Amino acid sequence: MAIAGVLAQAKREGIAVTKRRAELARIRLRAGMWPVIQTAAAAALAWSAASVLLGHERPFVAAIAAVISVGAVAGQTLRRAAEWILGVAVGLAVADLIMLAIGTGPVQTGVMVGLAMTAALVIRSGIMFVTEAGVSAILVAGLDPTTHGVSPDRFLEGLLGGGVALAVAATFPSNPSLRVQKAARPALEDLAGALRESAVALIAGDRRLAGEALYKARHLDESVARLREELDGGYQIARYSPARRRHLGNLGPYSAVAEGLDLASRNTRVLARAVVSLVHERGDVPERLPEAILELALAVEAFGSGLEQPRRVSGDVRCFALGAASEATRSLETRSDLETSVLVGQVRSTALDLLQAAGMDPTEATETLRRHAGRTGPCTGSPESRERVA
Template sequence: MRRVGLRDGAGDVDGTRIAGAMEQIRHRGRATLHDRLHRVRLSMGLAVQAGLAAGLSWLAAHELLNNPQPVFAPISAVGTLAVSVGQRFKRTVELIVGVAIGVALGDLLIFLLGTGPWQLGLVVFAAIILTVFAGASVAIVIQAAATAVLIVTLSPSTENLELPRFVDAFVGGGIALLVTAVLLPLNPLRVINRAARPALDLLAAQLDSTADGLRERDRNKVQQSLERLRNNKEELATFTEAIEGAKETAMLSPARWHRRDELTHYGEAAEPIDRAMRNTGTLIRRSVTLIEDEEAIPEPMPDSVAHLAESVRMLKHEFAVGEEPEKARERALRAVSEAGRAYKEGVGFSGNVVIAQVRTTASDLLVASGLSQEEANRLVRQSFGDREQAGGQAEPESAPKRPTAPPVG
């Protein structure tokens, strides 16, 4: 009976562990589903645009240009829309240039050498080498090679393929631009807001988690925040790509020309937000070391990090509703003020670096809000107060070193 009791007790412990593991799996599944649905929502506009462009390009090539099999027109339209937004006009030009090179090489080598498998291989080789030597983009290289393949393989069975292929590429790319610029232009601010949300939410959440970890001296919590922030490349890439796409839409679409001024904030915010991400990574990494070395953590230090998180959230909200980001600026400066209080109470080496990074990240957020770097640095110095050591030349907040005192902005 005693052994059975021991087994039952062990079973209870194992059951608790298994239940905890299953709950983590279910949570991960819900998070994954949420991420996938978010990606679907982001891609909905692109899917509608691509479907419309494919149908219209086929109709134009078939009915207006009397092409009985206008395969290349919808392919070109979808290919133009499928590339990174912000590069569609460039993509259309690349399609046409690539097709022209492929047609010229394919016709020339067919005339000189005939058709066959080795001729096909030679045509593709020549198309790639020629376009690479000319300094063409990857898209032109691929398009030239693909067109050369089609010319060589289809020419024996399809007469006069060259001109329809070239015209189809022009029609498909042109209609793709027509759809995005005139018929179905996306709201550039809405696109940017959706794309910015994951990056800014990630930054705010990890700053909050770091603040909690500092209060609790929980090294693992801060380390987890660092690991999550390191996986932010996709969010930042999506944000930057959305900005470029919005600029392109505002440039090409008459219906969106009035949005150009509103896009200025976002266009200028991408680089300082990227810097804020990287400087926050340094802040969190030093917070881990600070806890490991059992350095002093003055009460204002976690508060300053929490204020940074709130500044990021306010920046996201004020950009989304088109307001001047005054609240985000005020919260960033409050973070600097709390960091100054922490410095006055006394910190160790790593704590000193954390305070320096609070200042630097706050400066980045101020620049992202629309202030100049000089104005941001001045406000940071003013908010930090007269707690800095005298002497030495001022350092810009955007490029701090590791002194024994926080760098002067």
């Protein structure tokens, strides 16, 4: 019976694992199927266009260039998309010339890649441009020099394939609002996490935790930069693709959030350094200070509750940001040494950044923060926000 029970349990667990894997596969397919369709369509169209316009019988280079380019140009700014496409074409042209002179092989391939990337650097310093020149050189290095003489054909096919990729990405674009929303989530989570860890370190008086919070705060720029990049790409899609123009209005709140997060991330780094300094000095930490930092984290998390409902989110963010500033200011009633004063100043500065991210202009945010200094009272945000506080 015991063996039968174990086998039955193993069978149930196996079925559960299989279901989870199937669900994950379905999610991956749903998220990645559109780029697959875009890439397949671009390859077919590039081959057809090269056959008709250039008269080539087997324009596989155009199809390959389209496949390489379509994923890269989707959602990018026009400048970066142009860099990518031109990099493919330059690599093809330079490698074509070098191959005719020295043939093919492992050493020749290295020479081709190095010279193609060098030529790209002479023309322009964009990393995408230079990298794609090297990738295209490898593509040419695999060709047989005895059957393919030097000609502008592959260069033209590369430009044509990249152009088709850009056209496909513009005609059948990805969802710009969804791209920006996905990029905003880790930026918000990272900032809220750094603030929470700073508060916990302050409560525990733990130097190690304070150091970890500072380390996390110093790396906030990466997720914010990714958000800005996706926002730029989203605006490009919405402006130049008729099918996605309605998303322009949806991107506005994200633009304000990105600017506010950028400023808040800088102030959070200074805040985390102040926490490290205060923990090293230790002494008695005013109870209101950790609470104020936790309210800043709640203000950041309020953005993630749904930017598609900006009024509700704006009210929640303002509620928690003003609460954080008030709690921090009141902590000076019990302790006003230099370390505490610096930390209070950073809490207020971060709260000011979050108020602006929630839609206030700088003057309004500053005046509102001044009026609410030292006030008390519970936050009256949305039910979801009150649940998070509880």
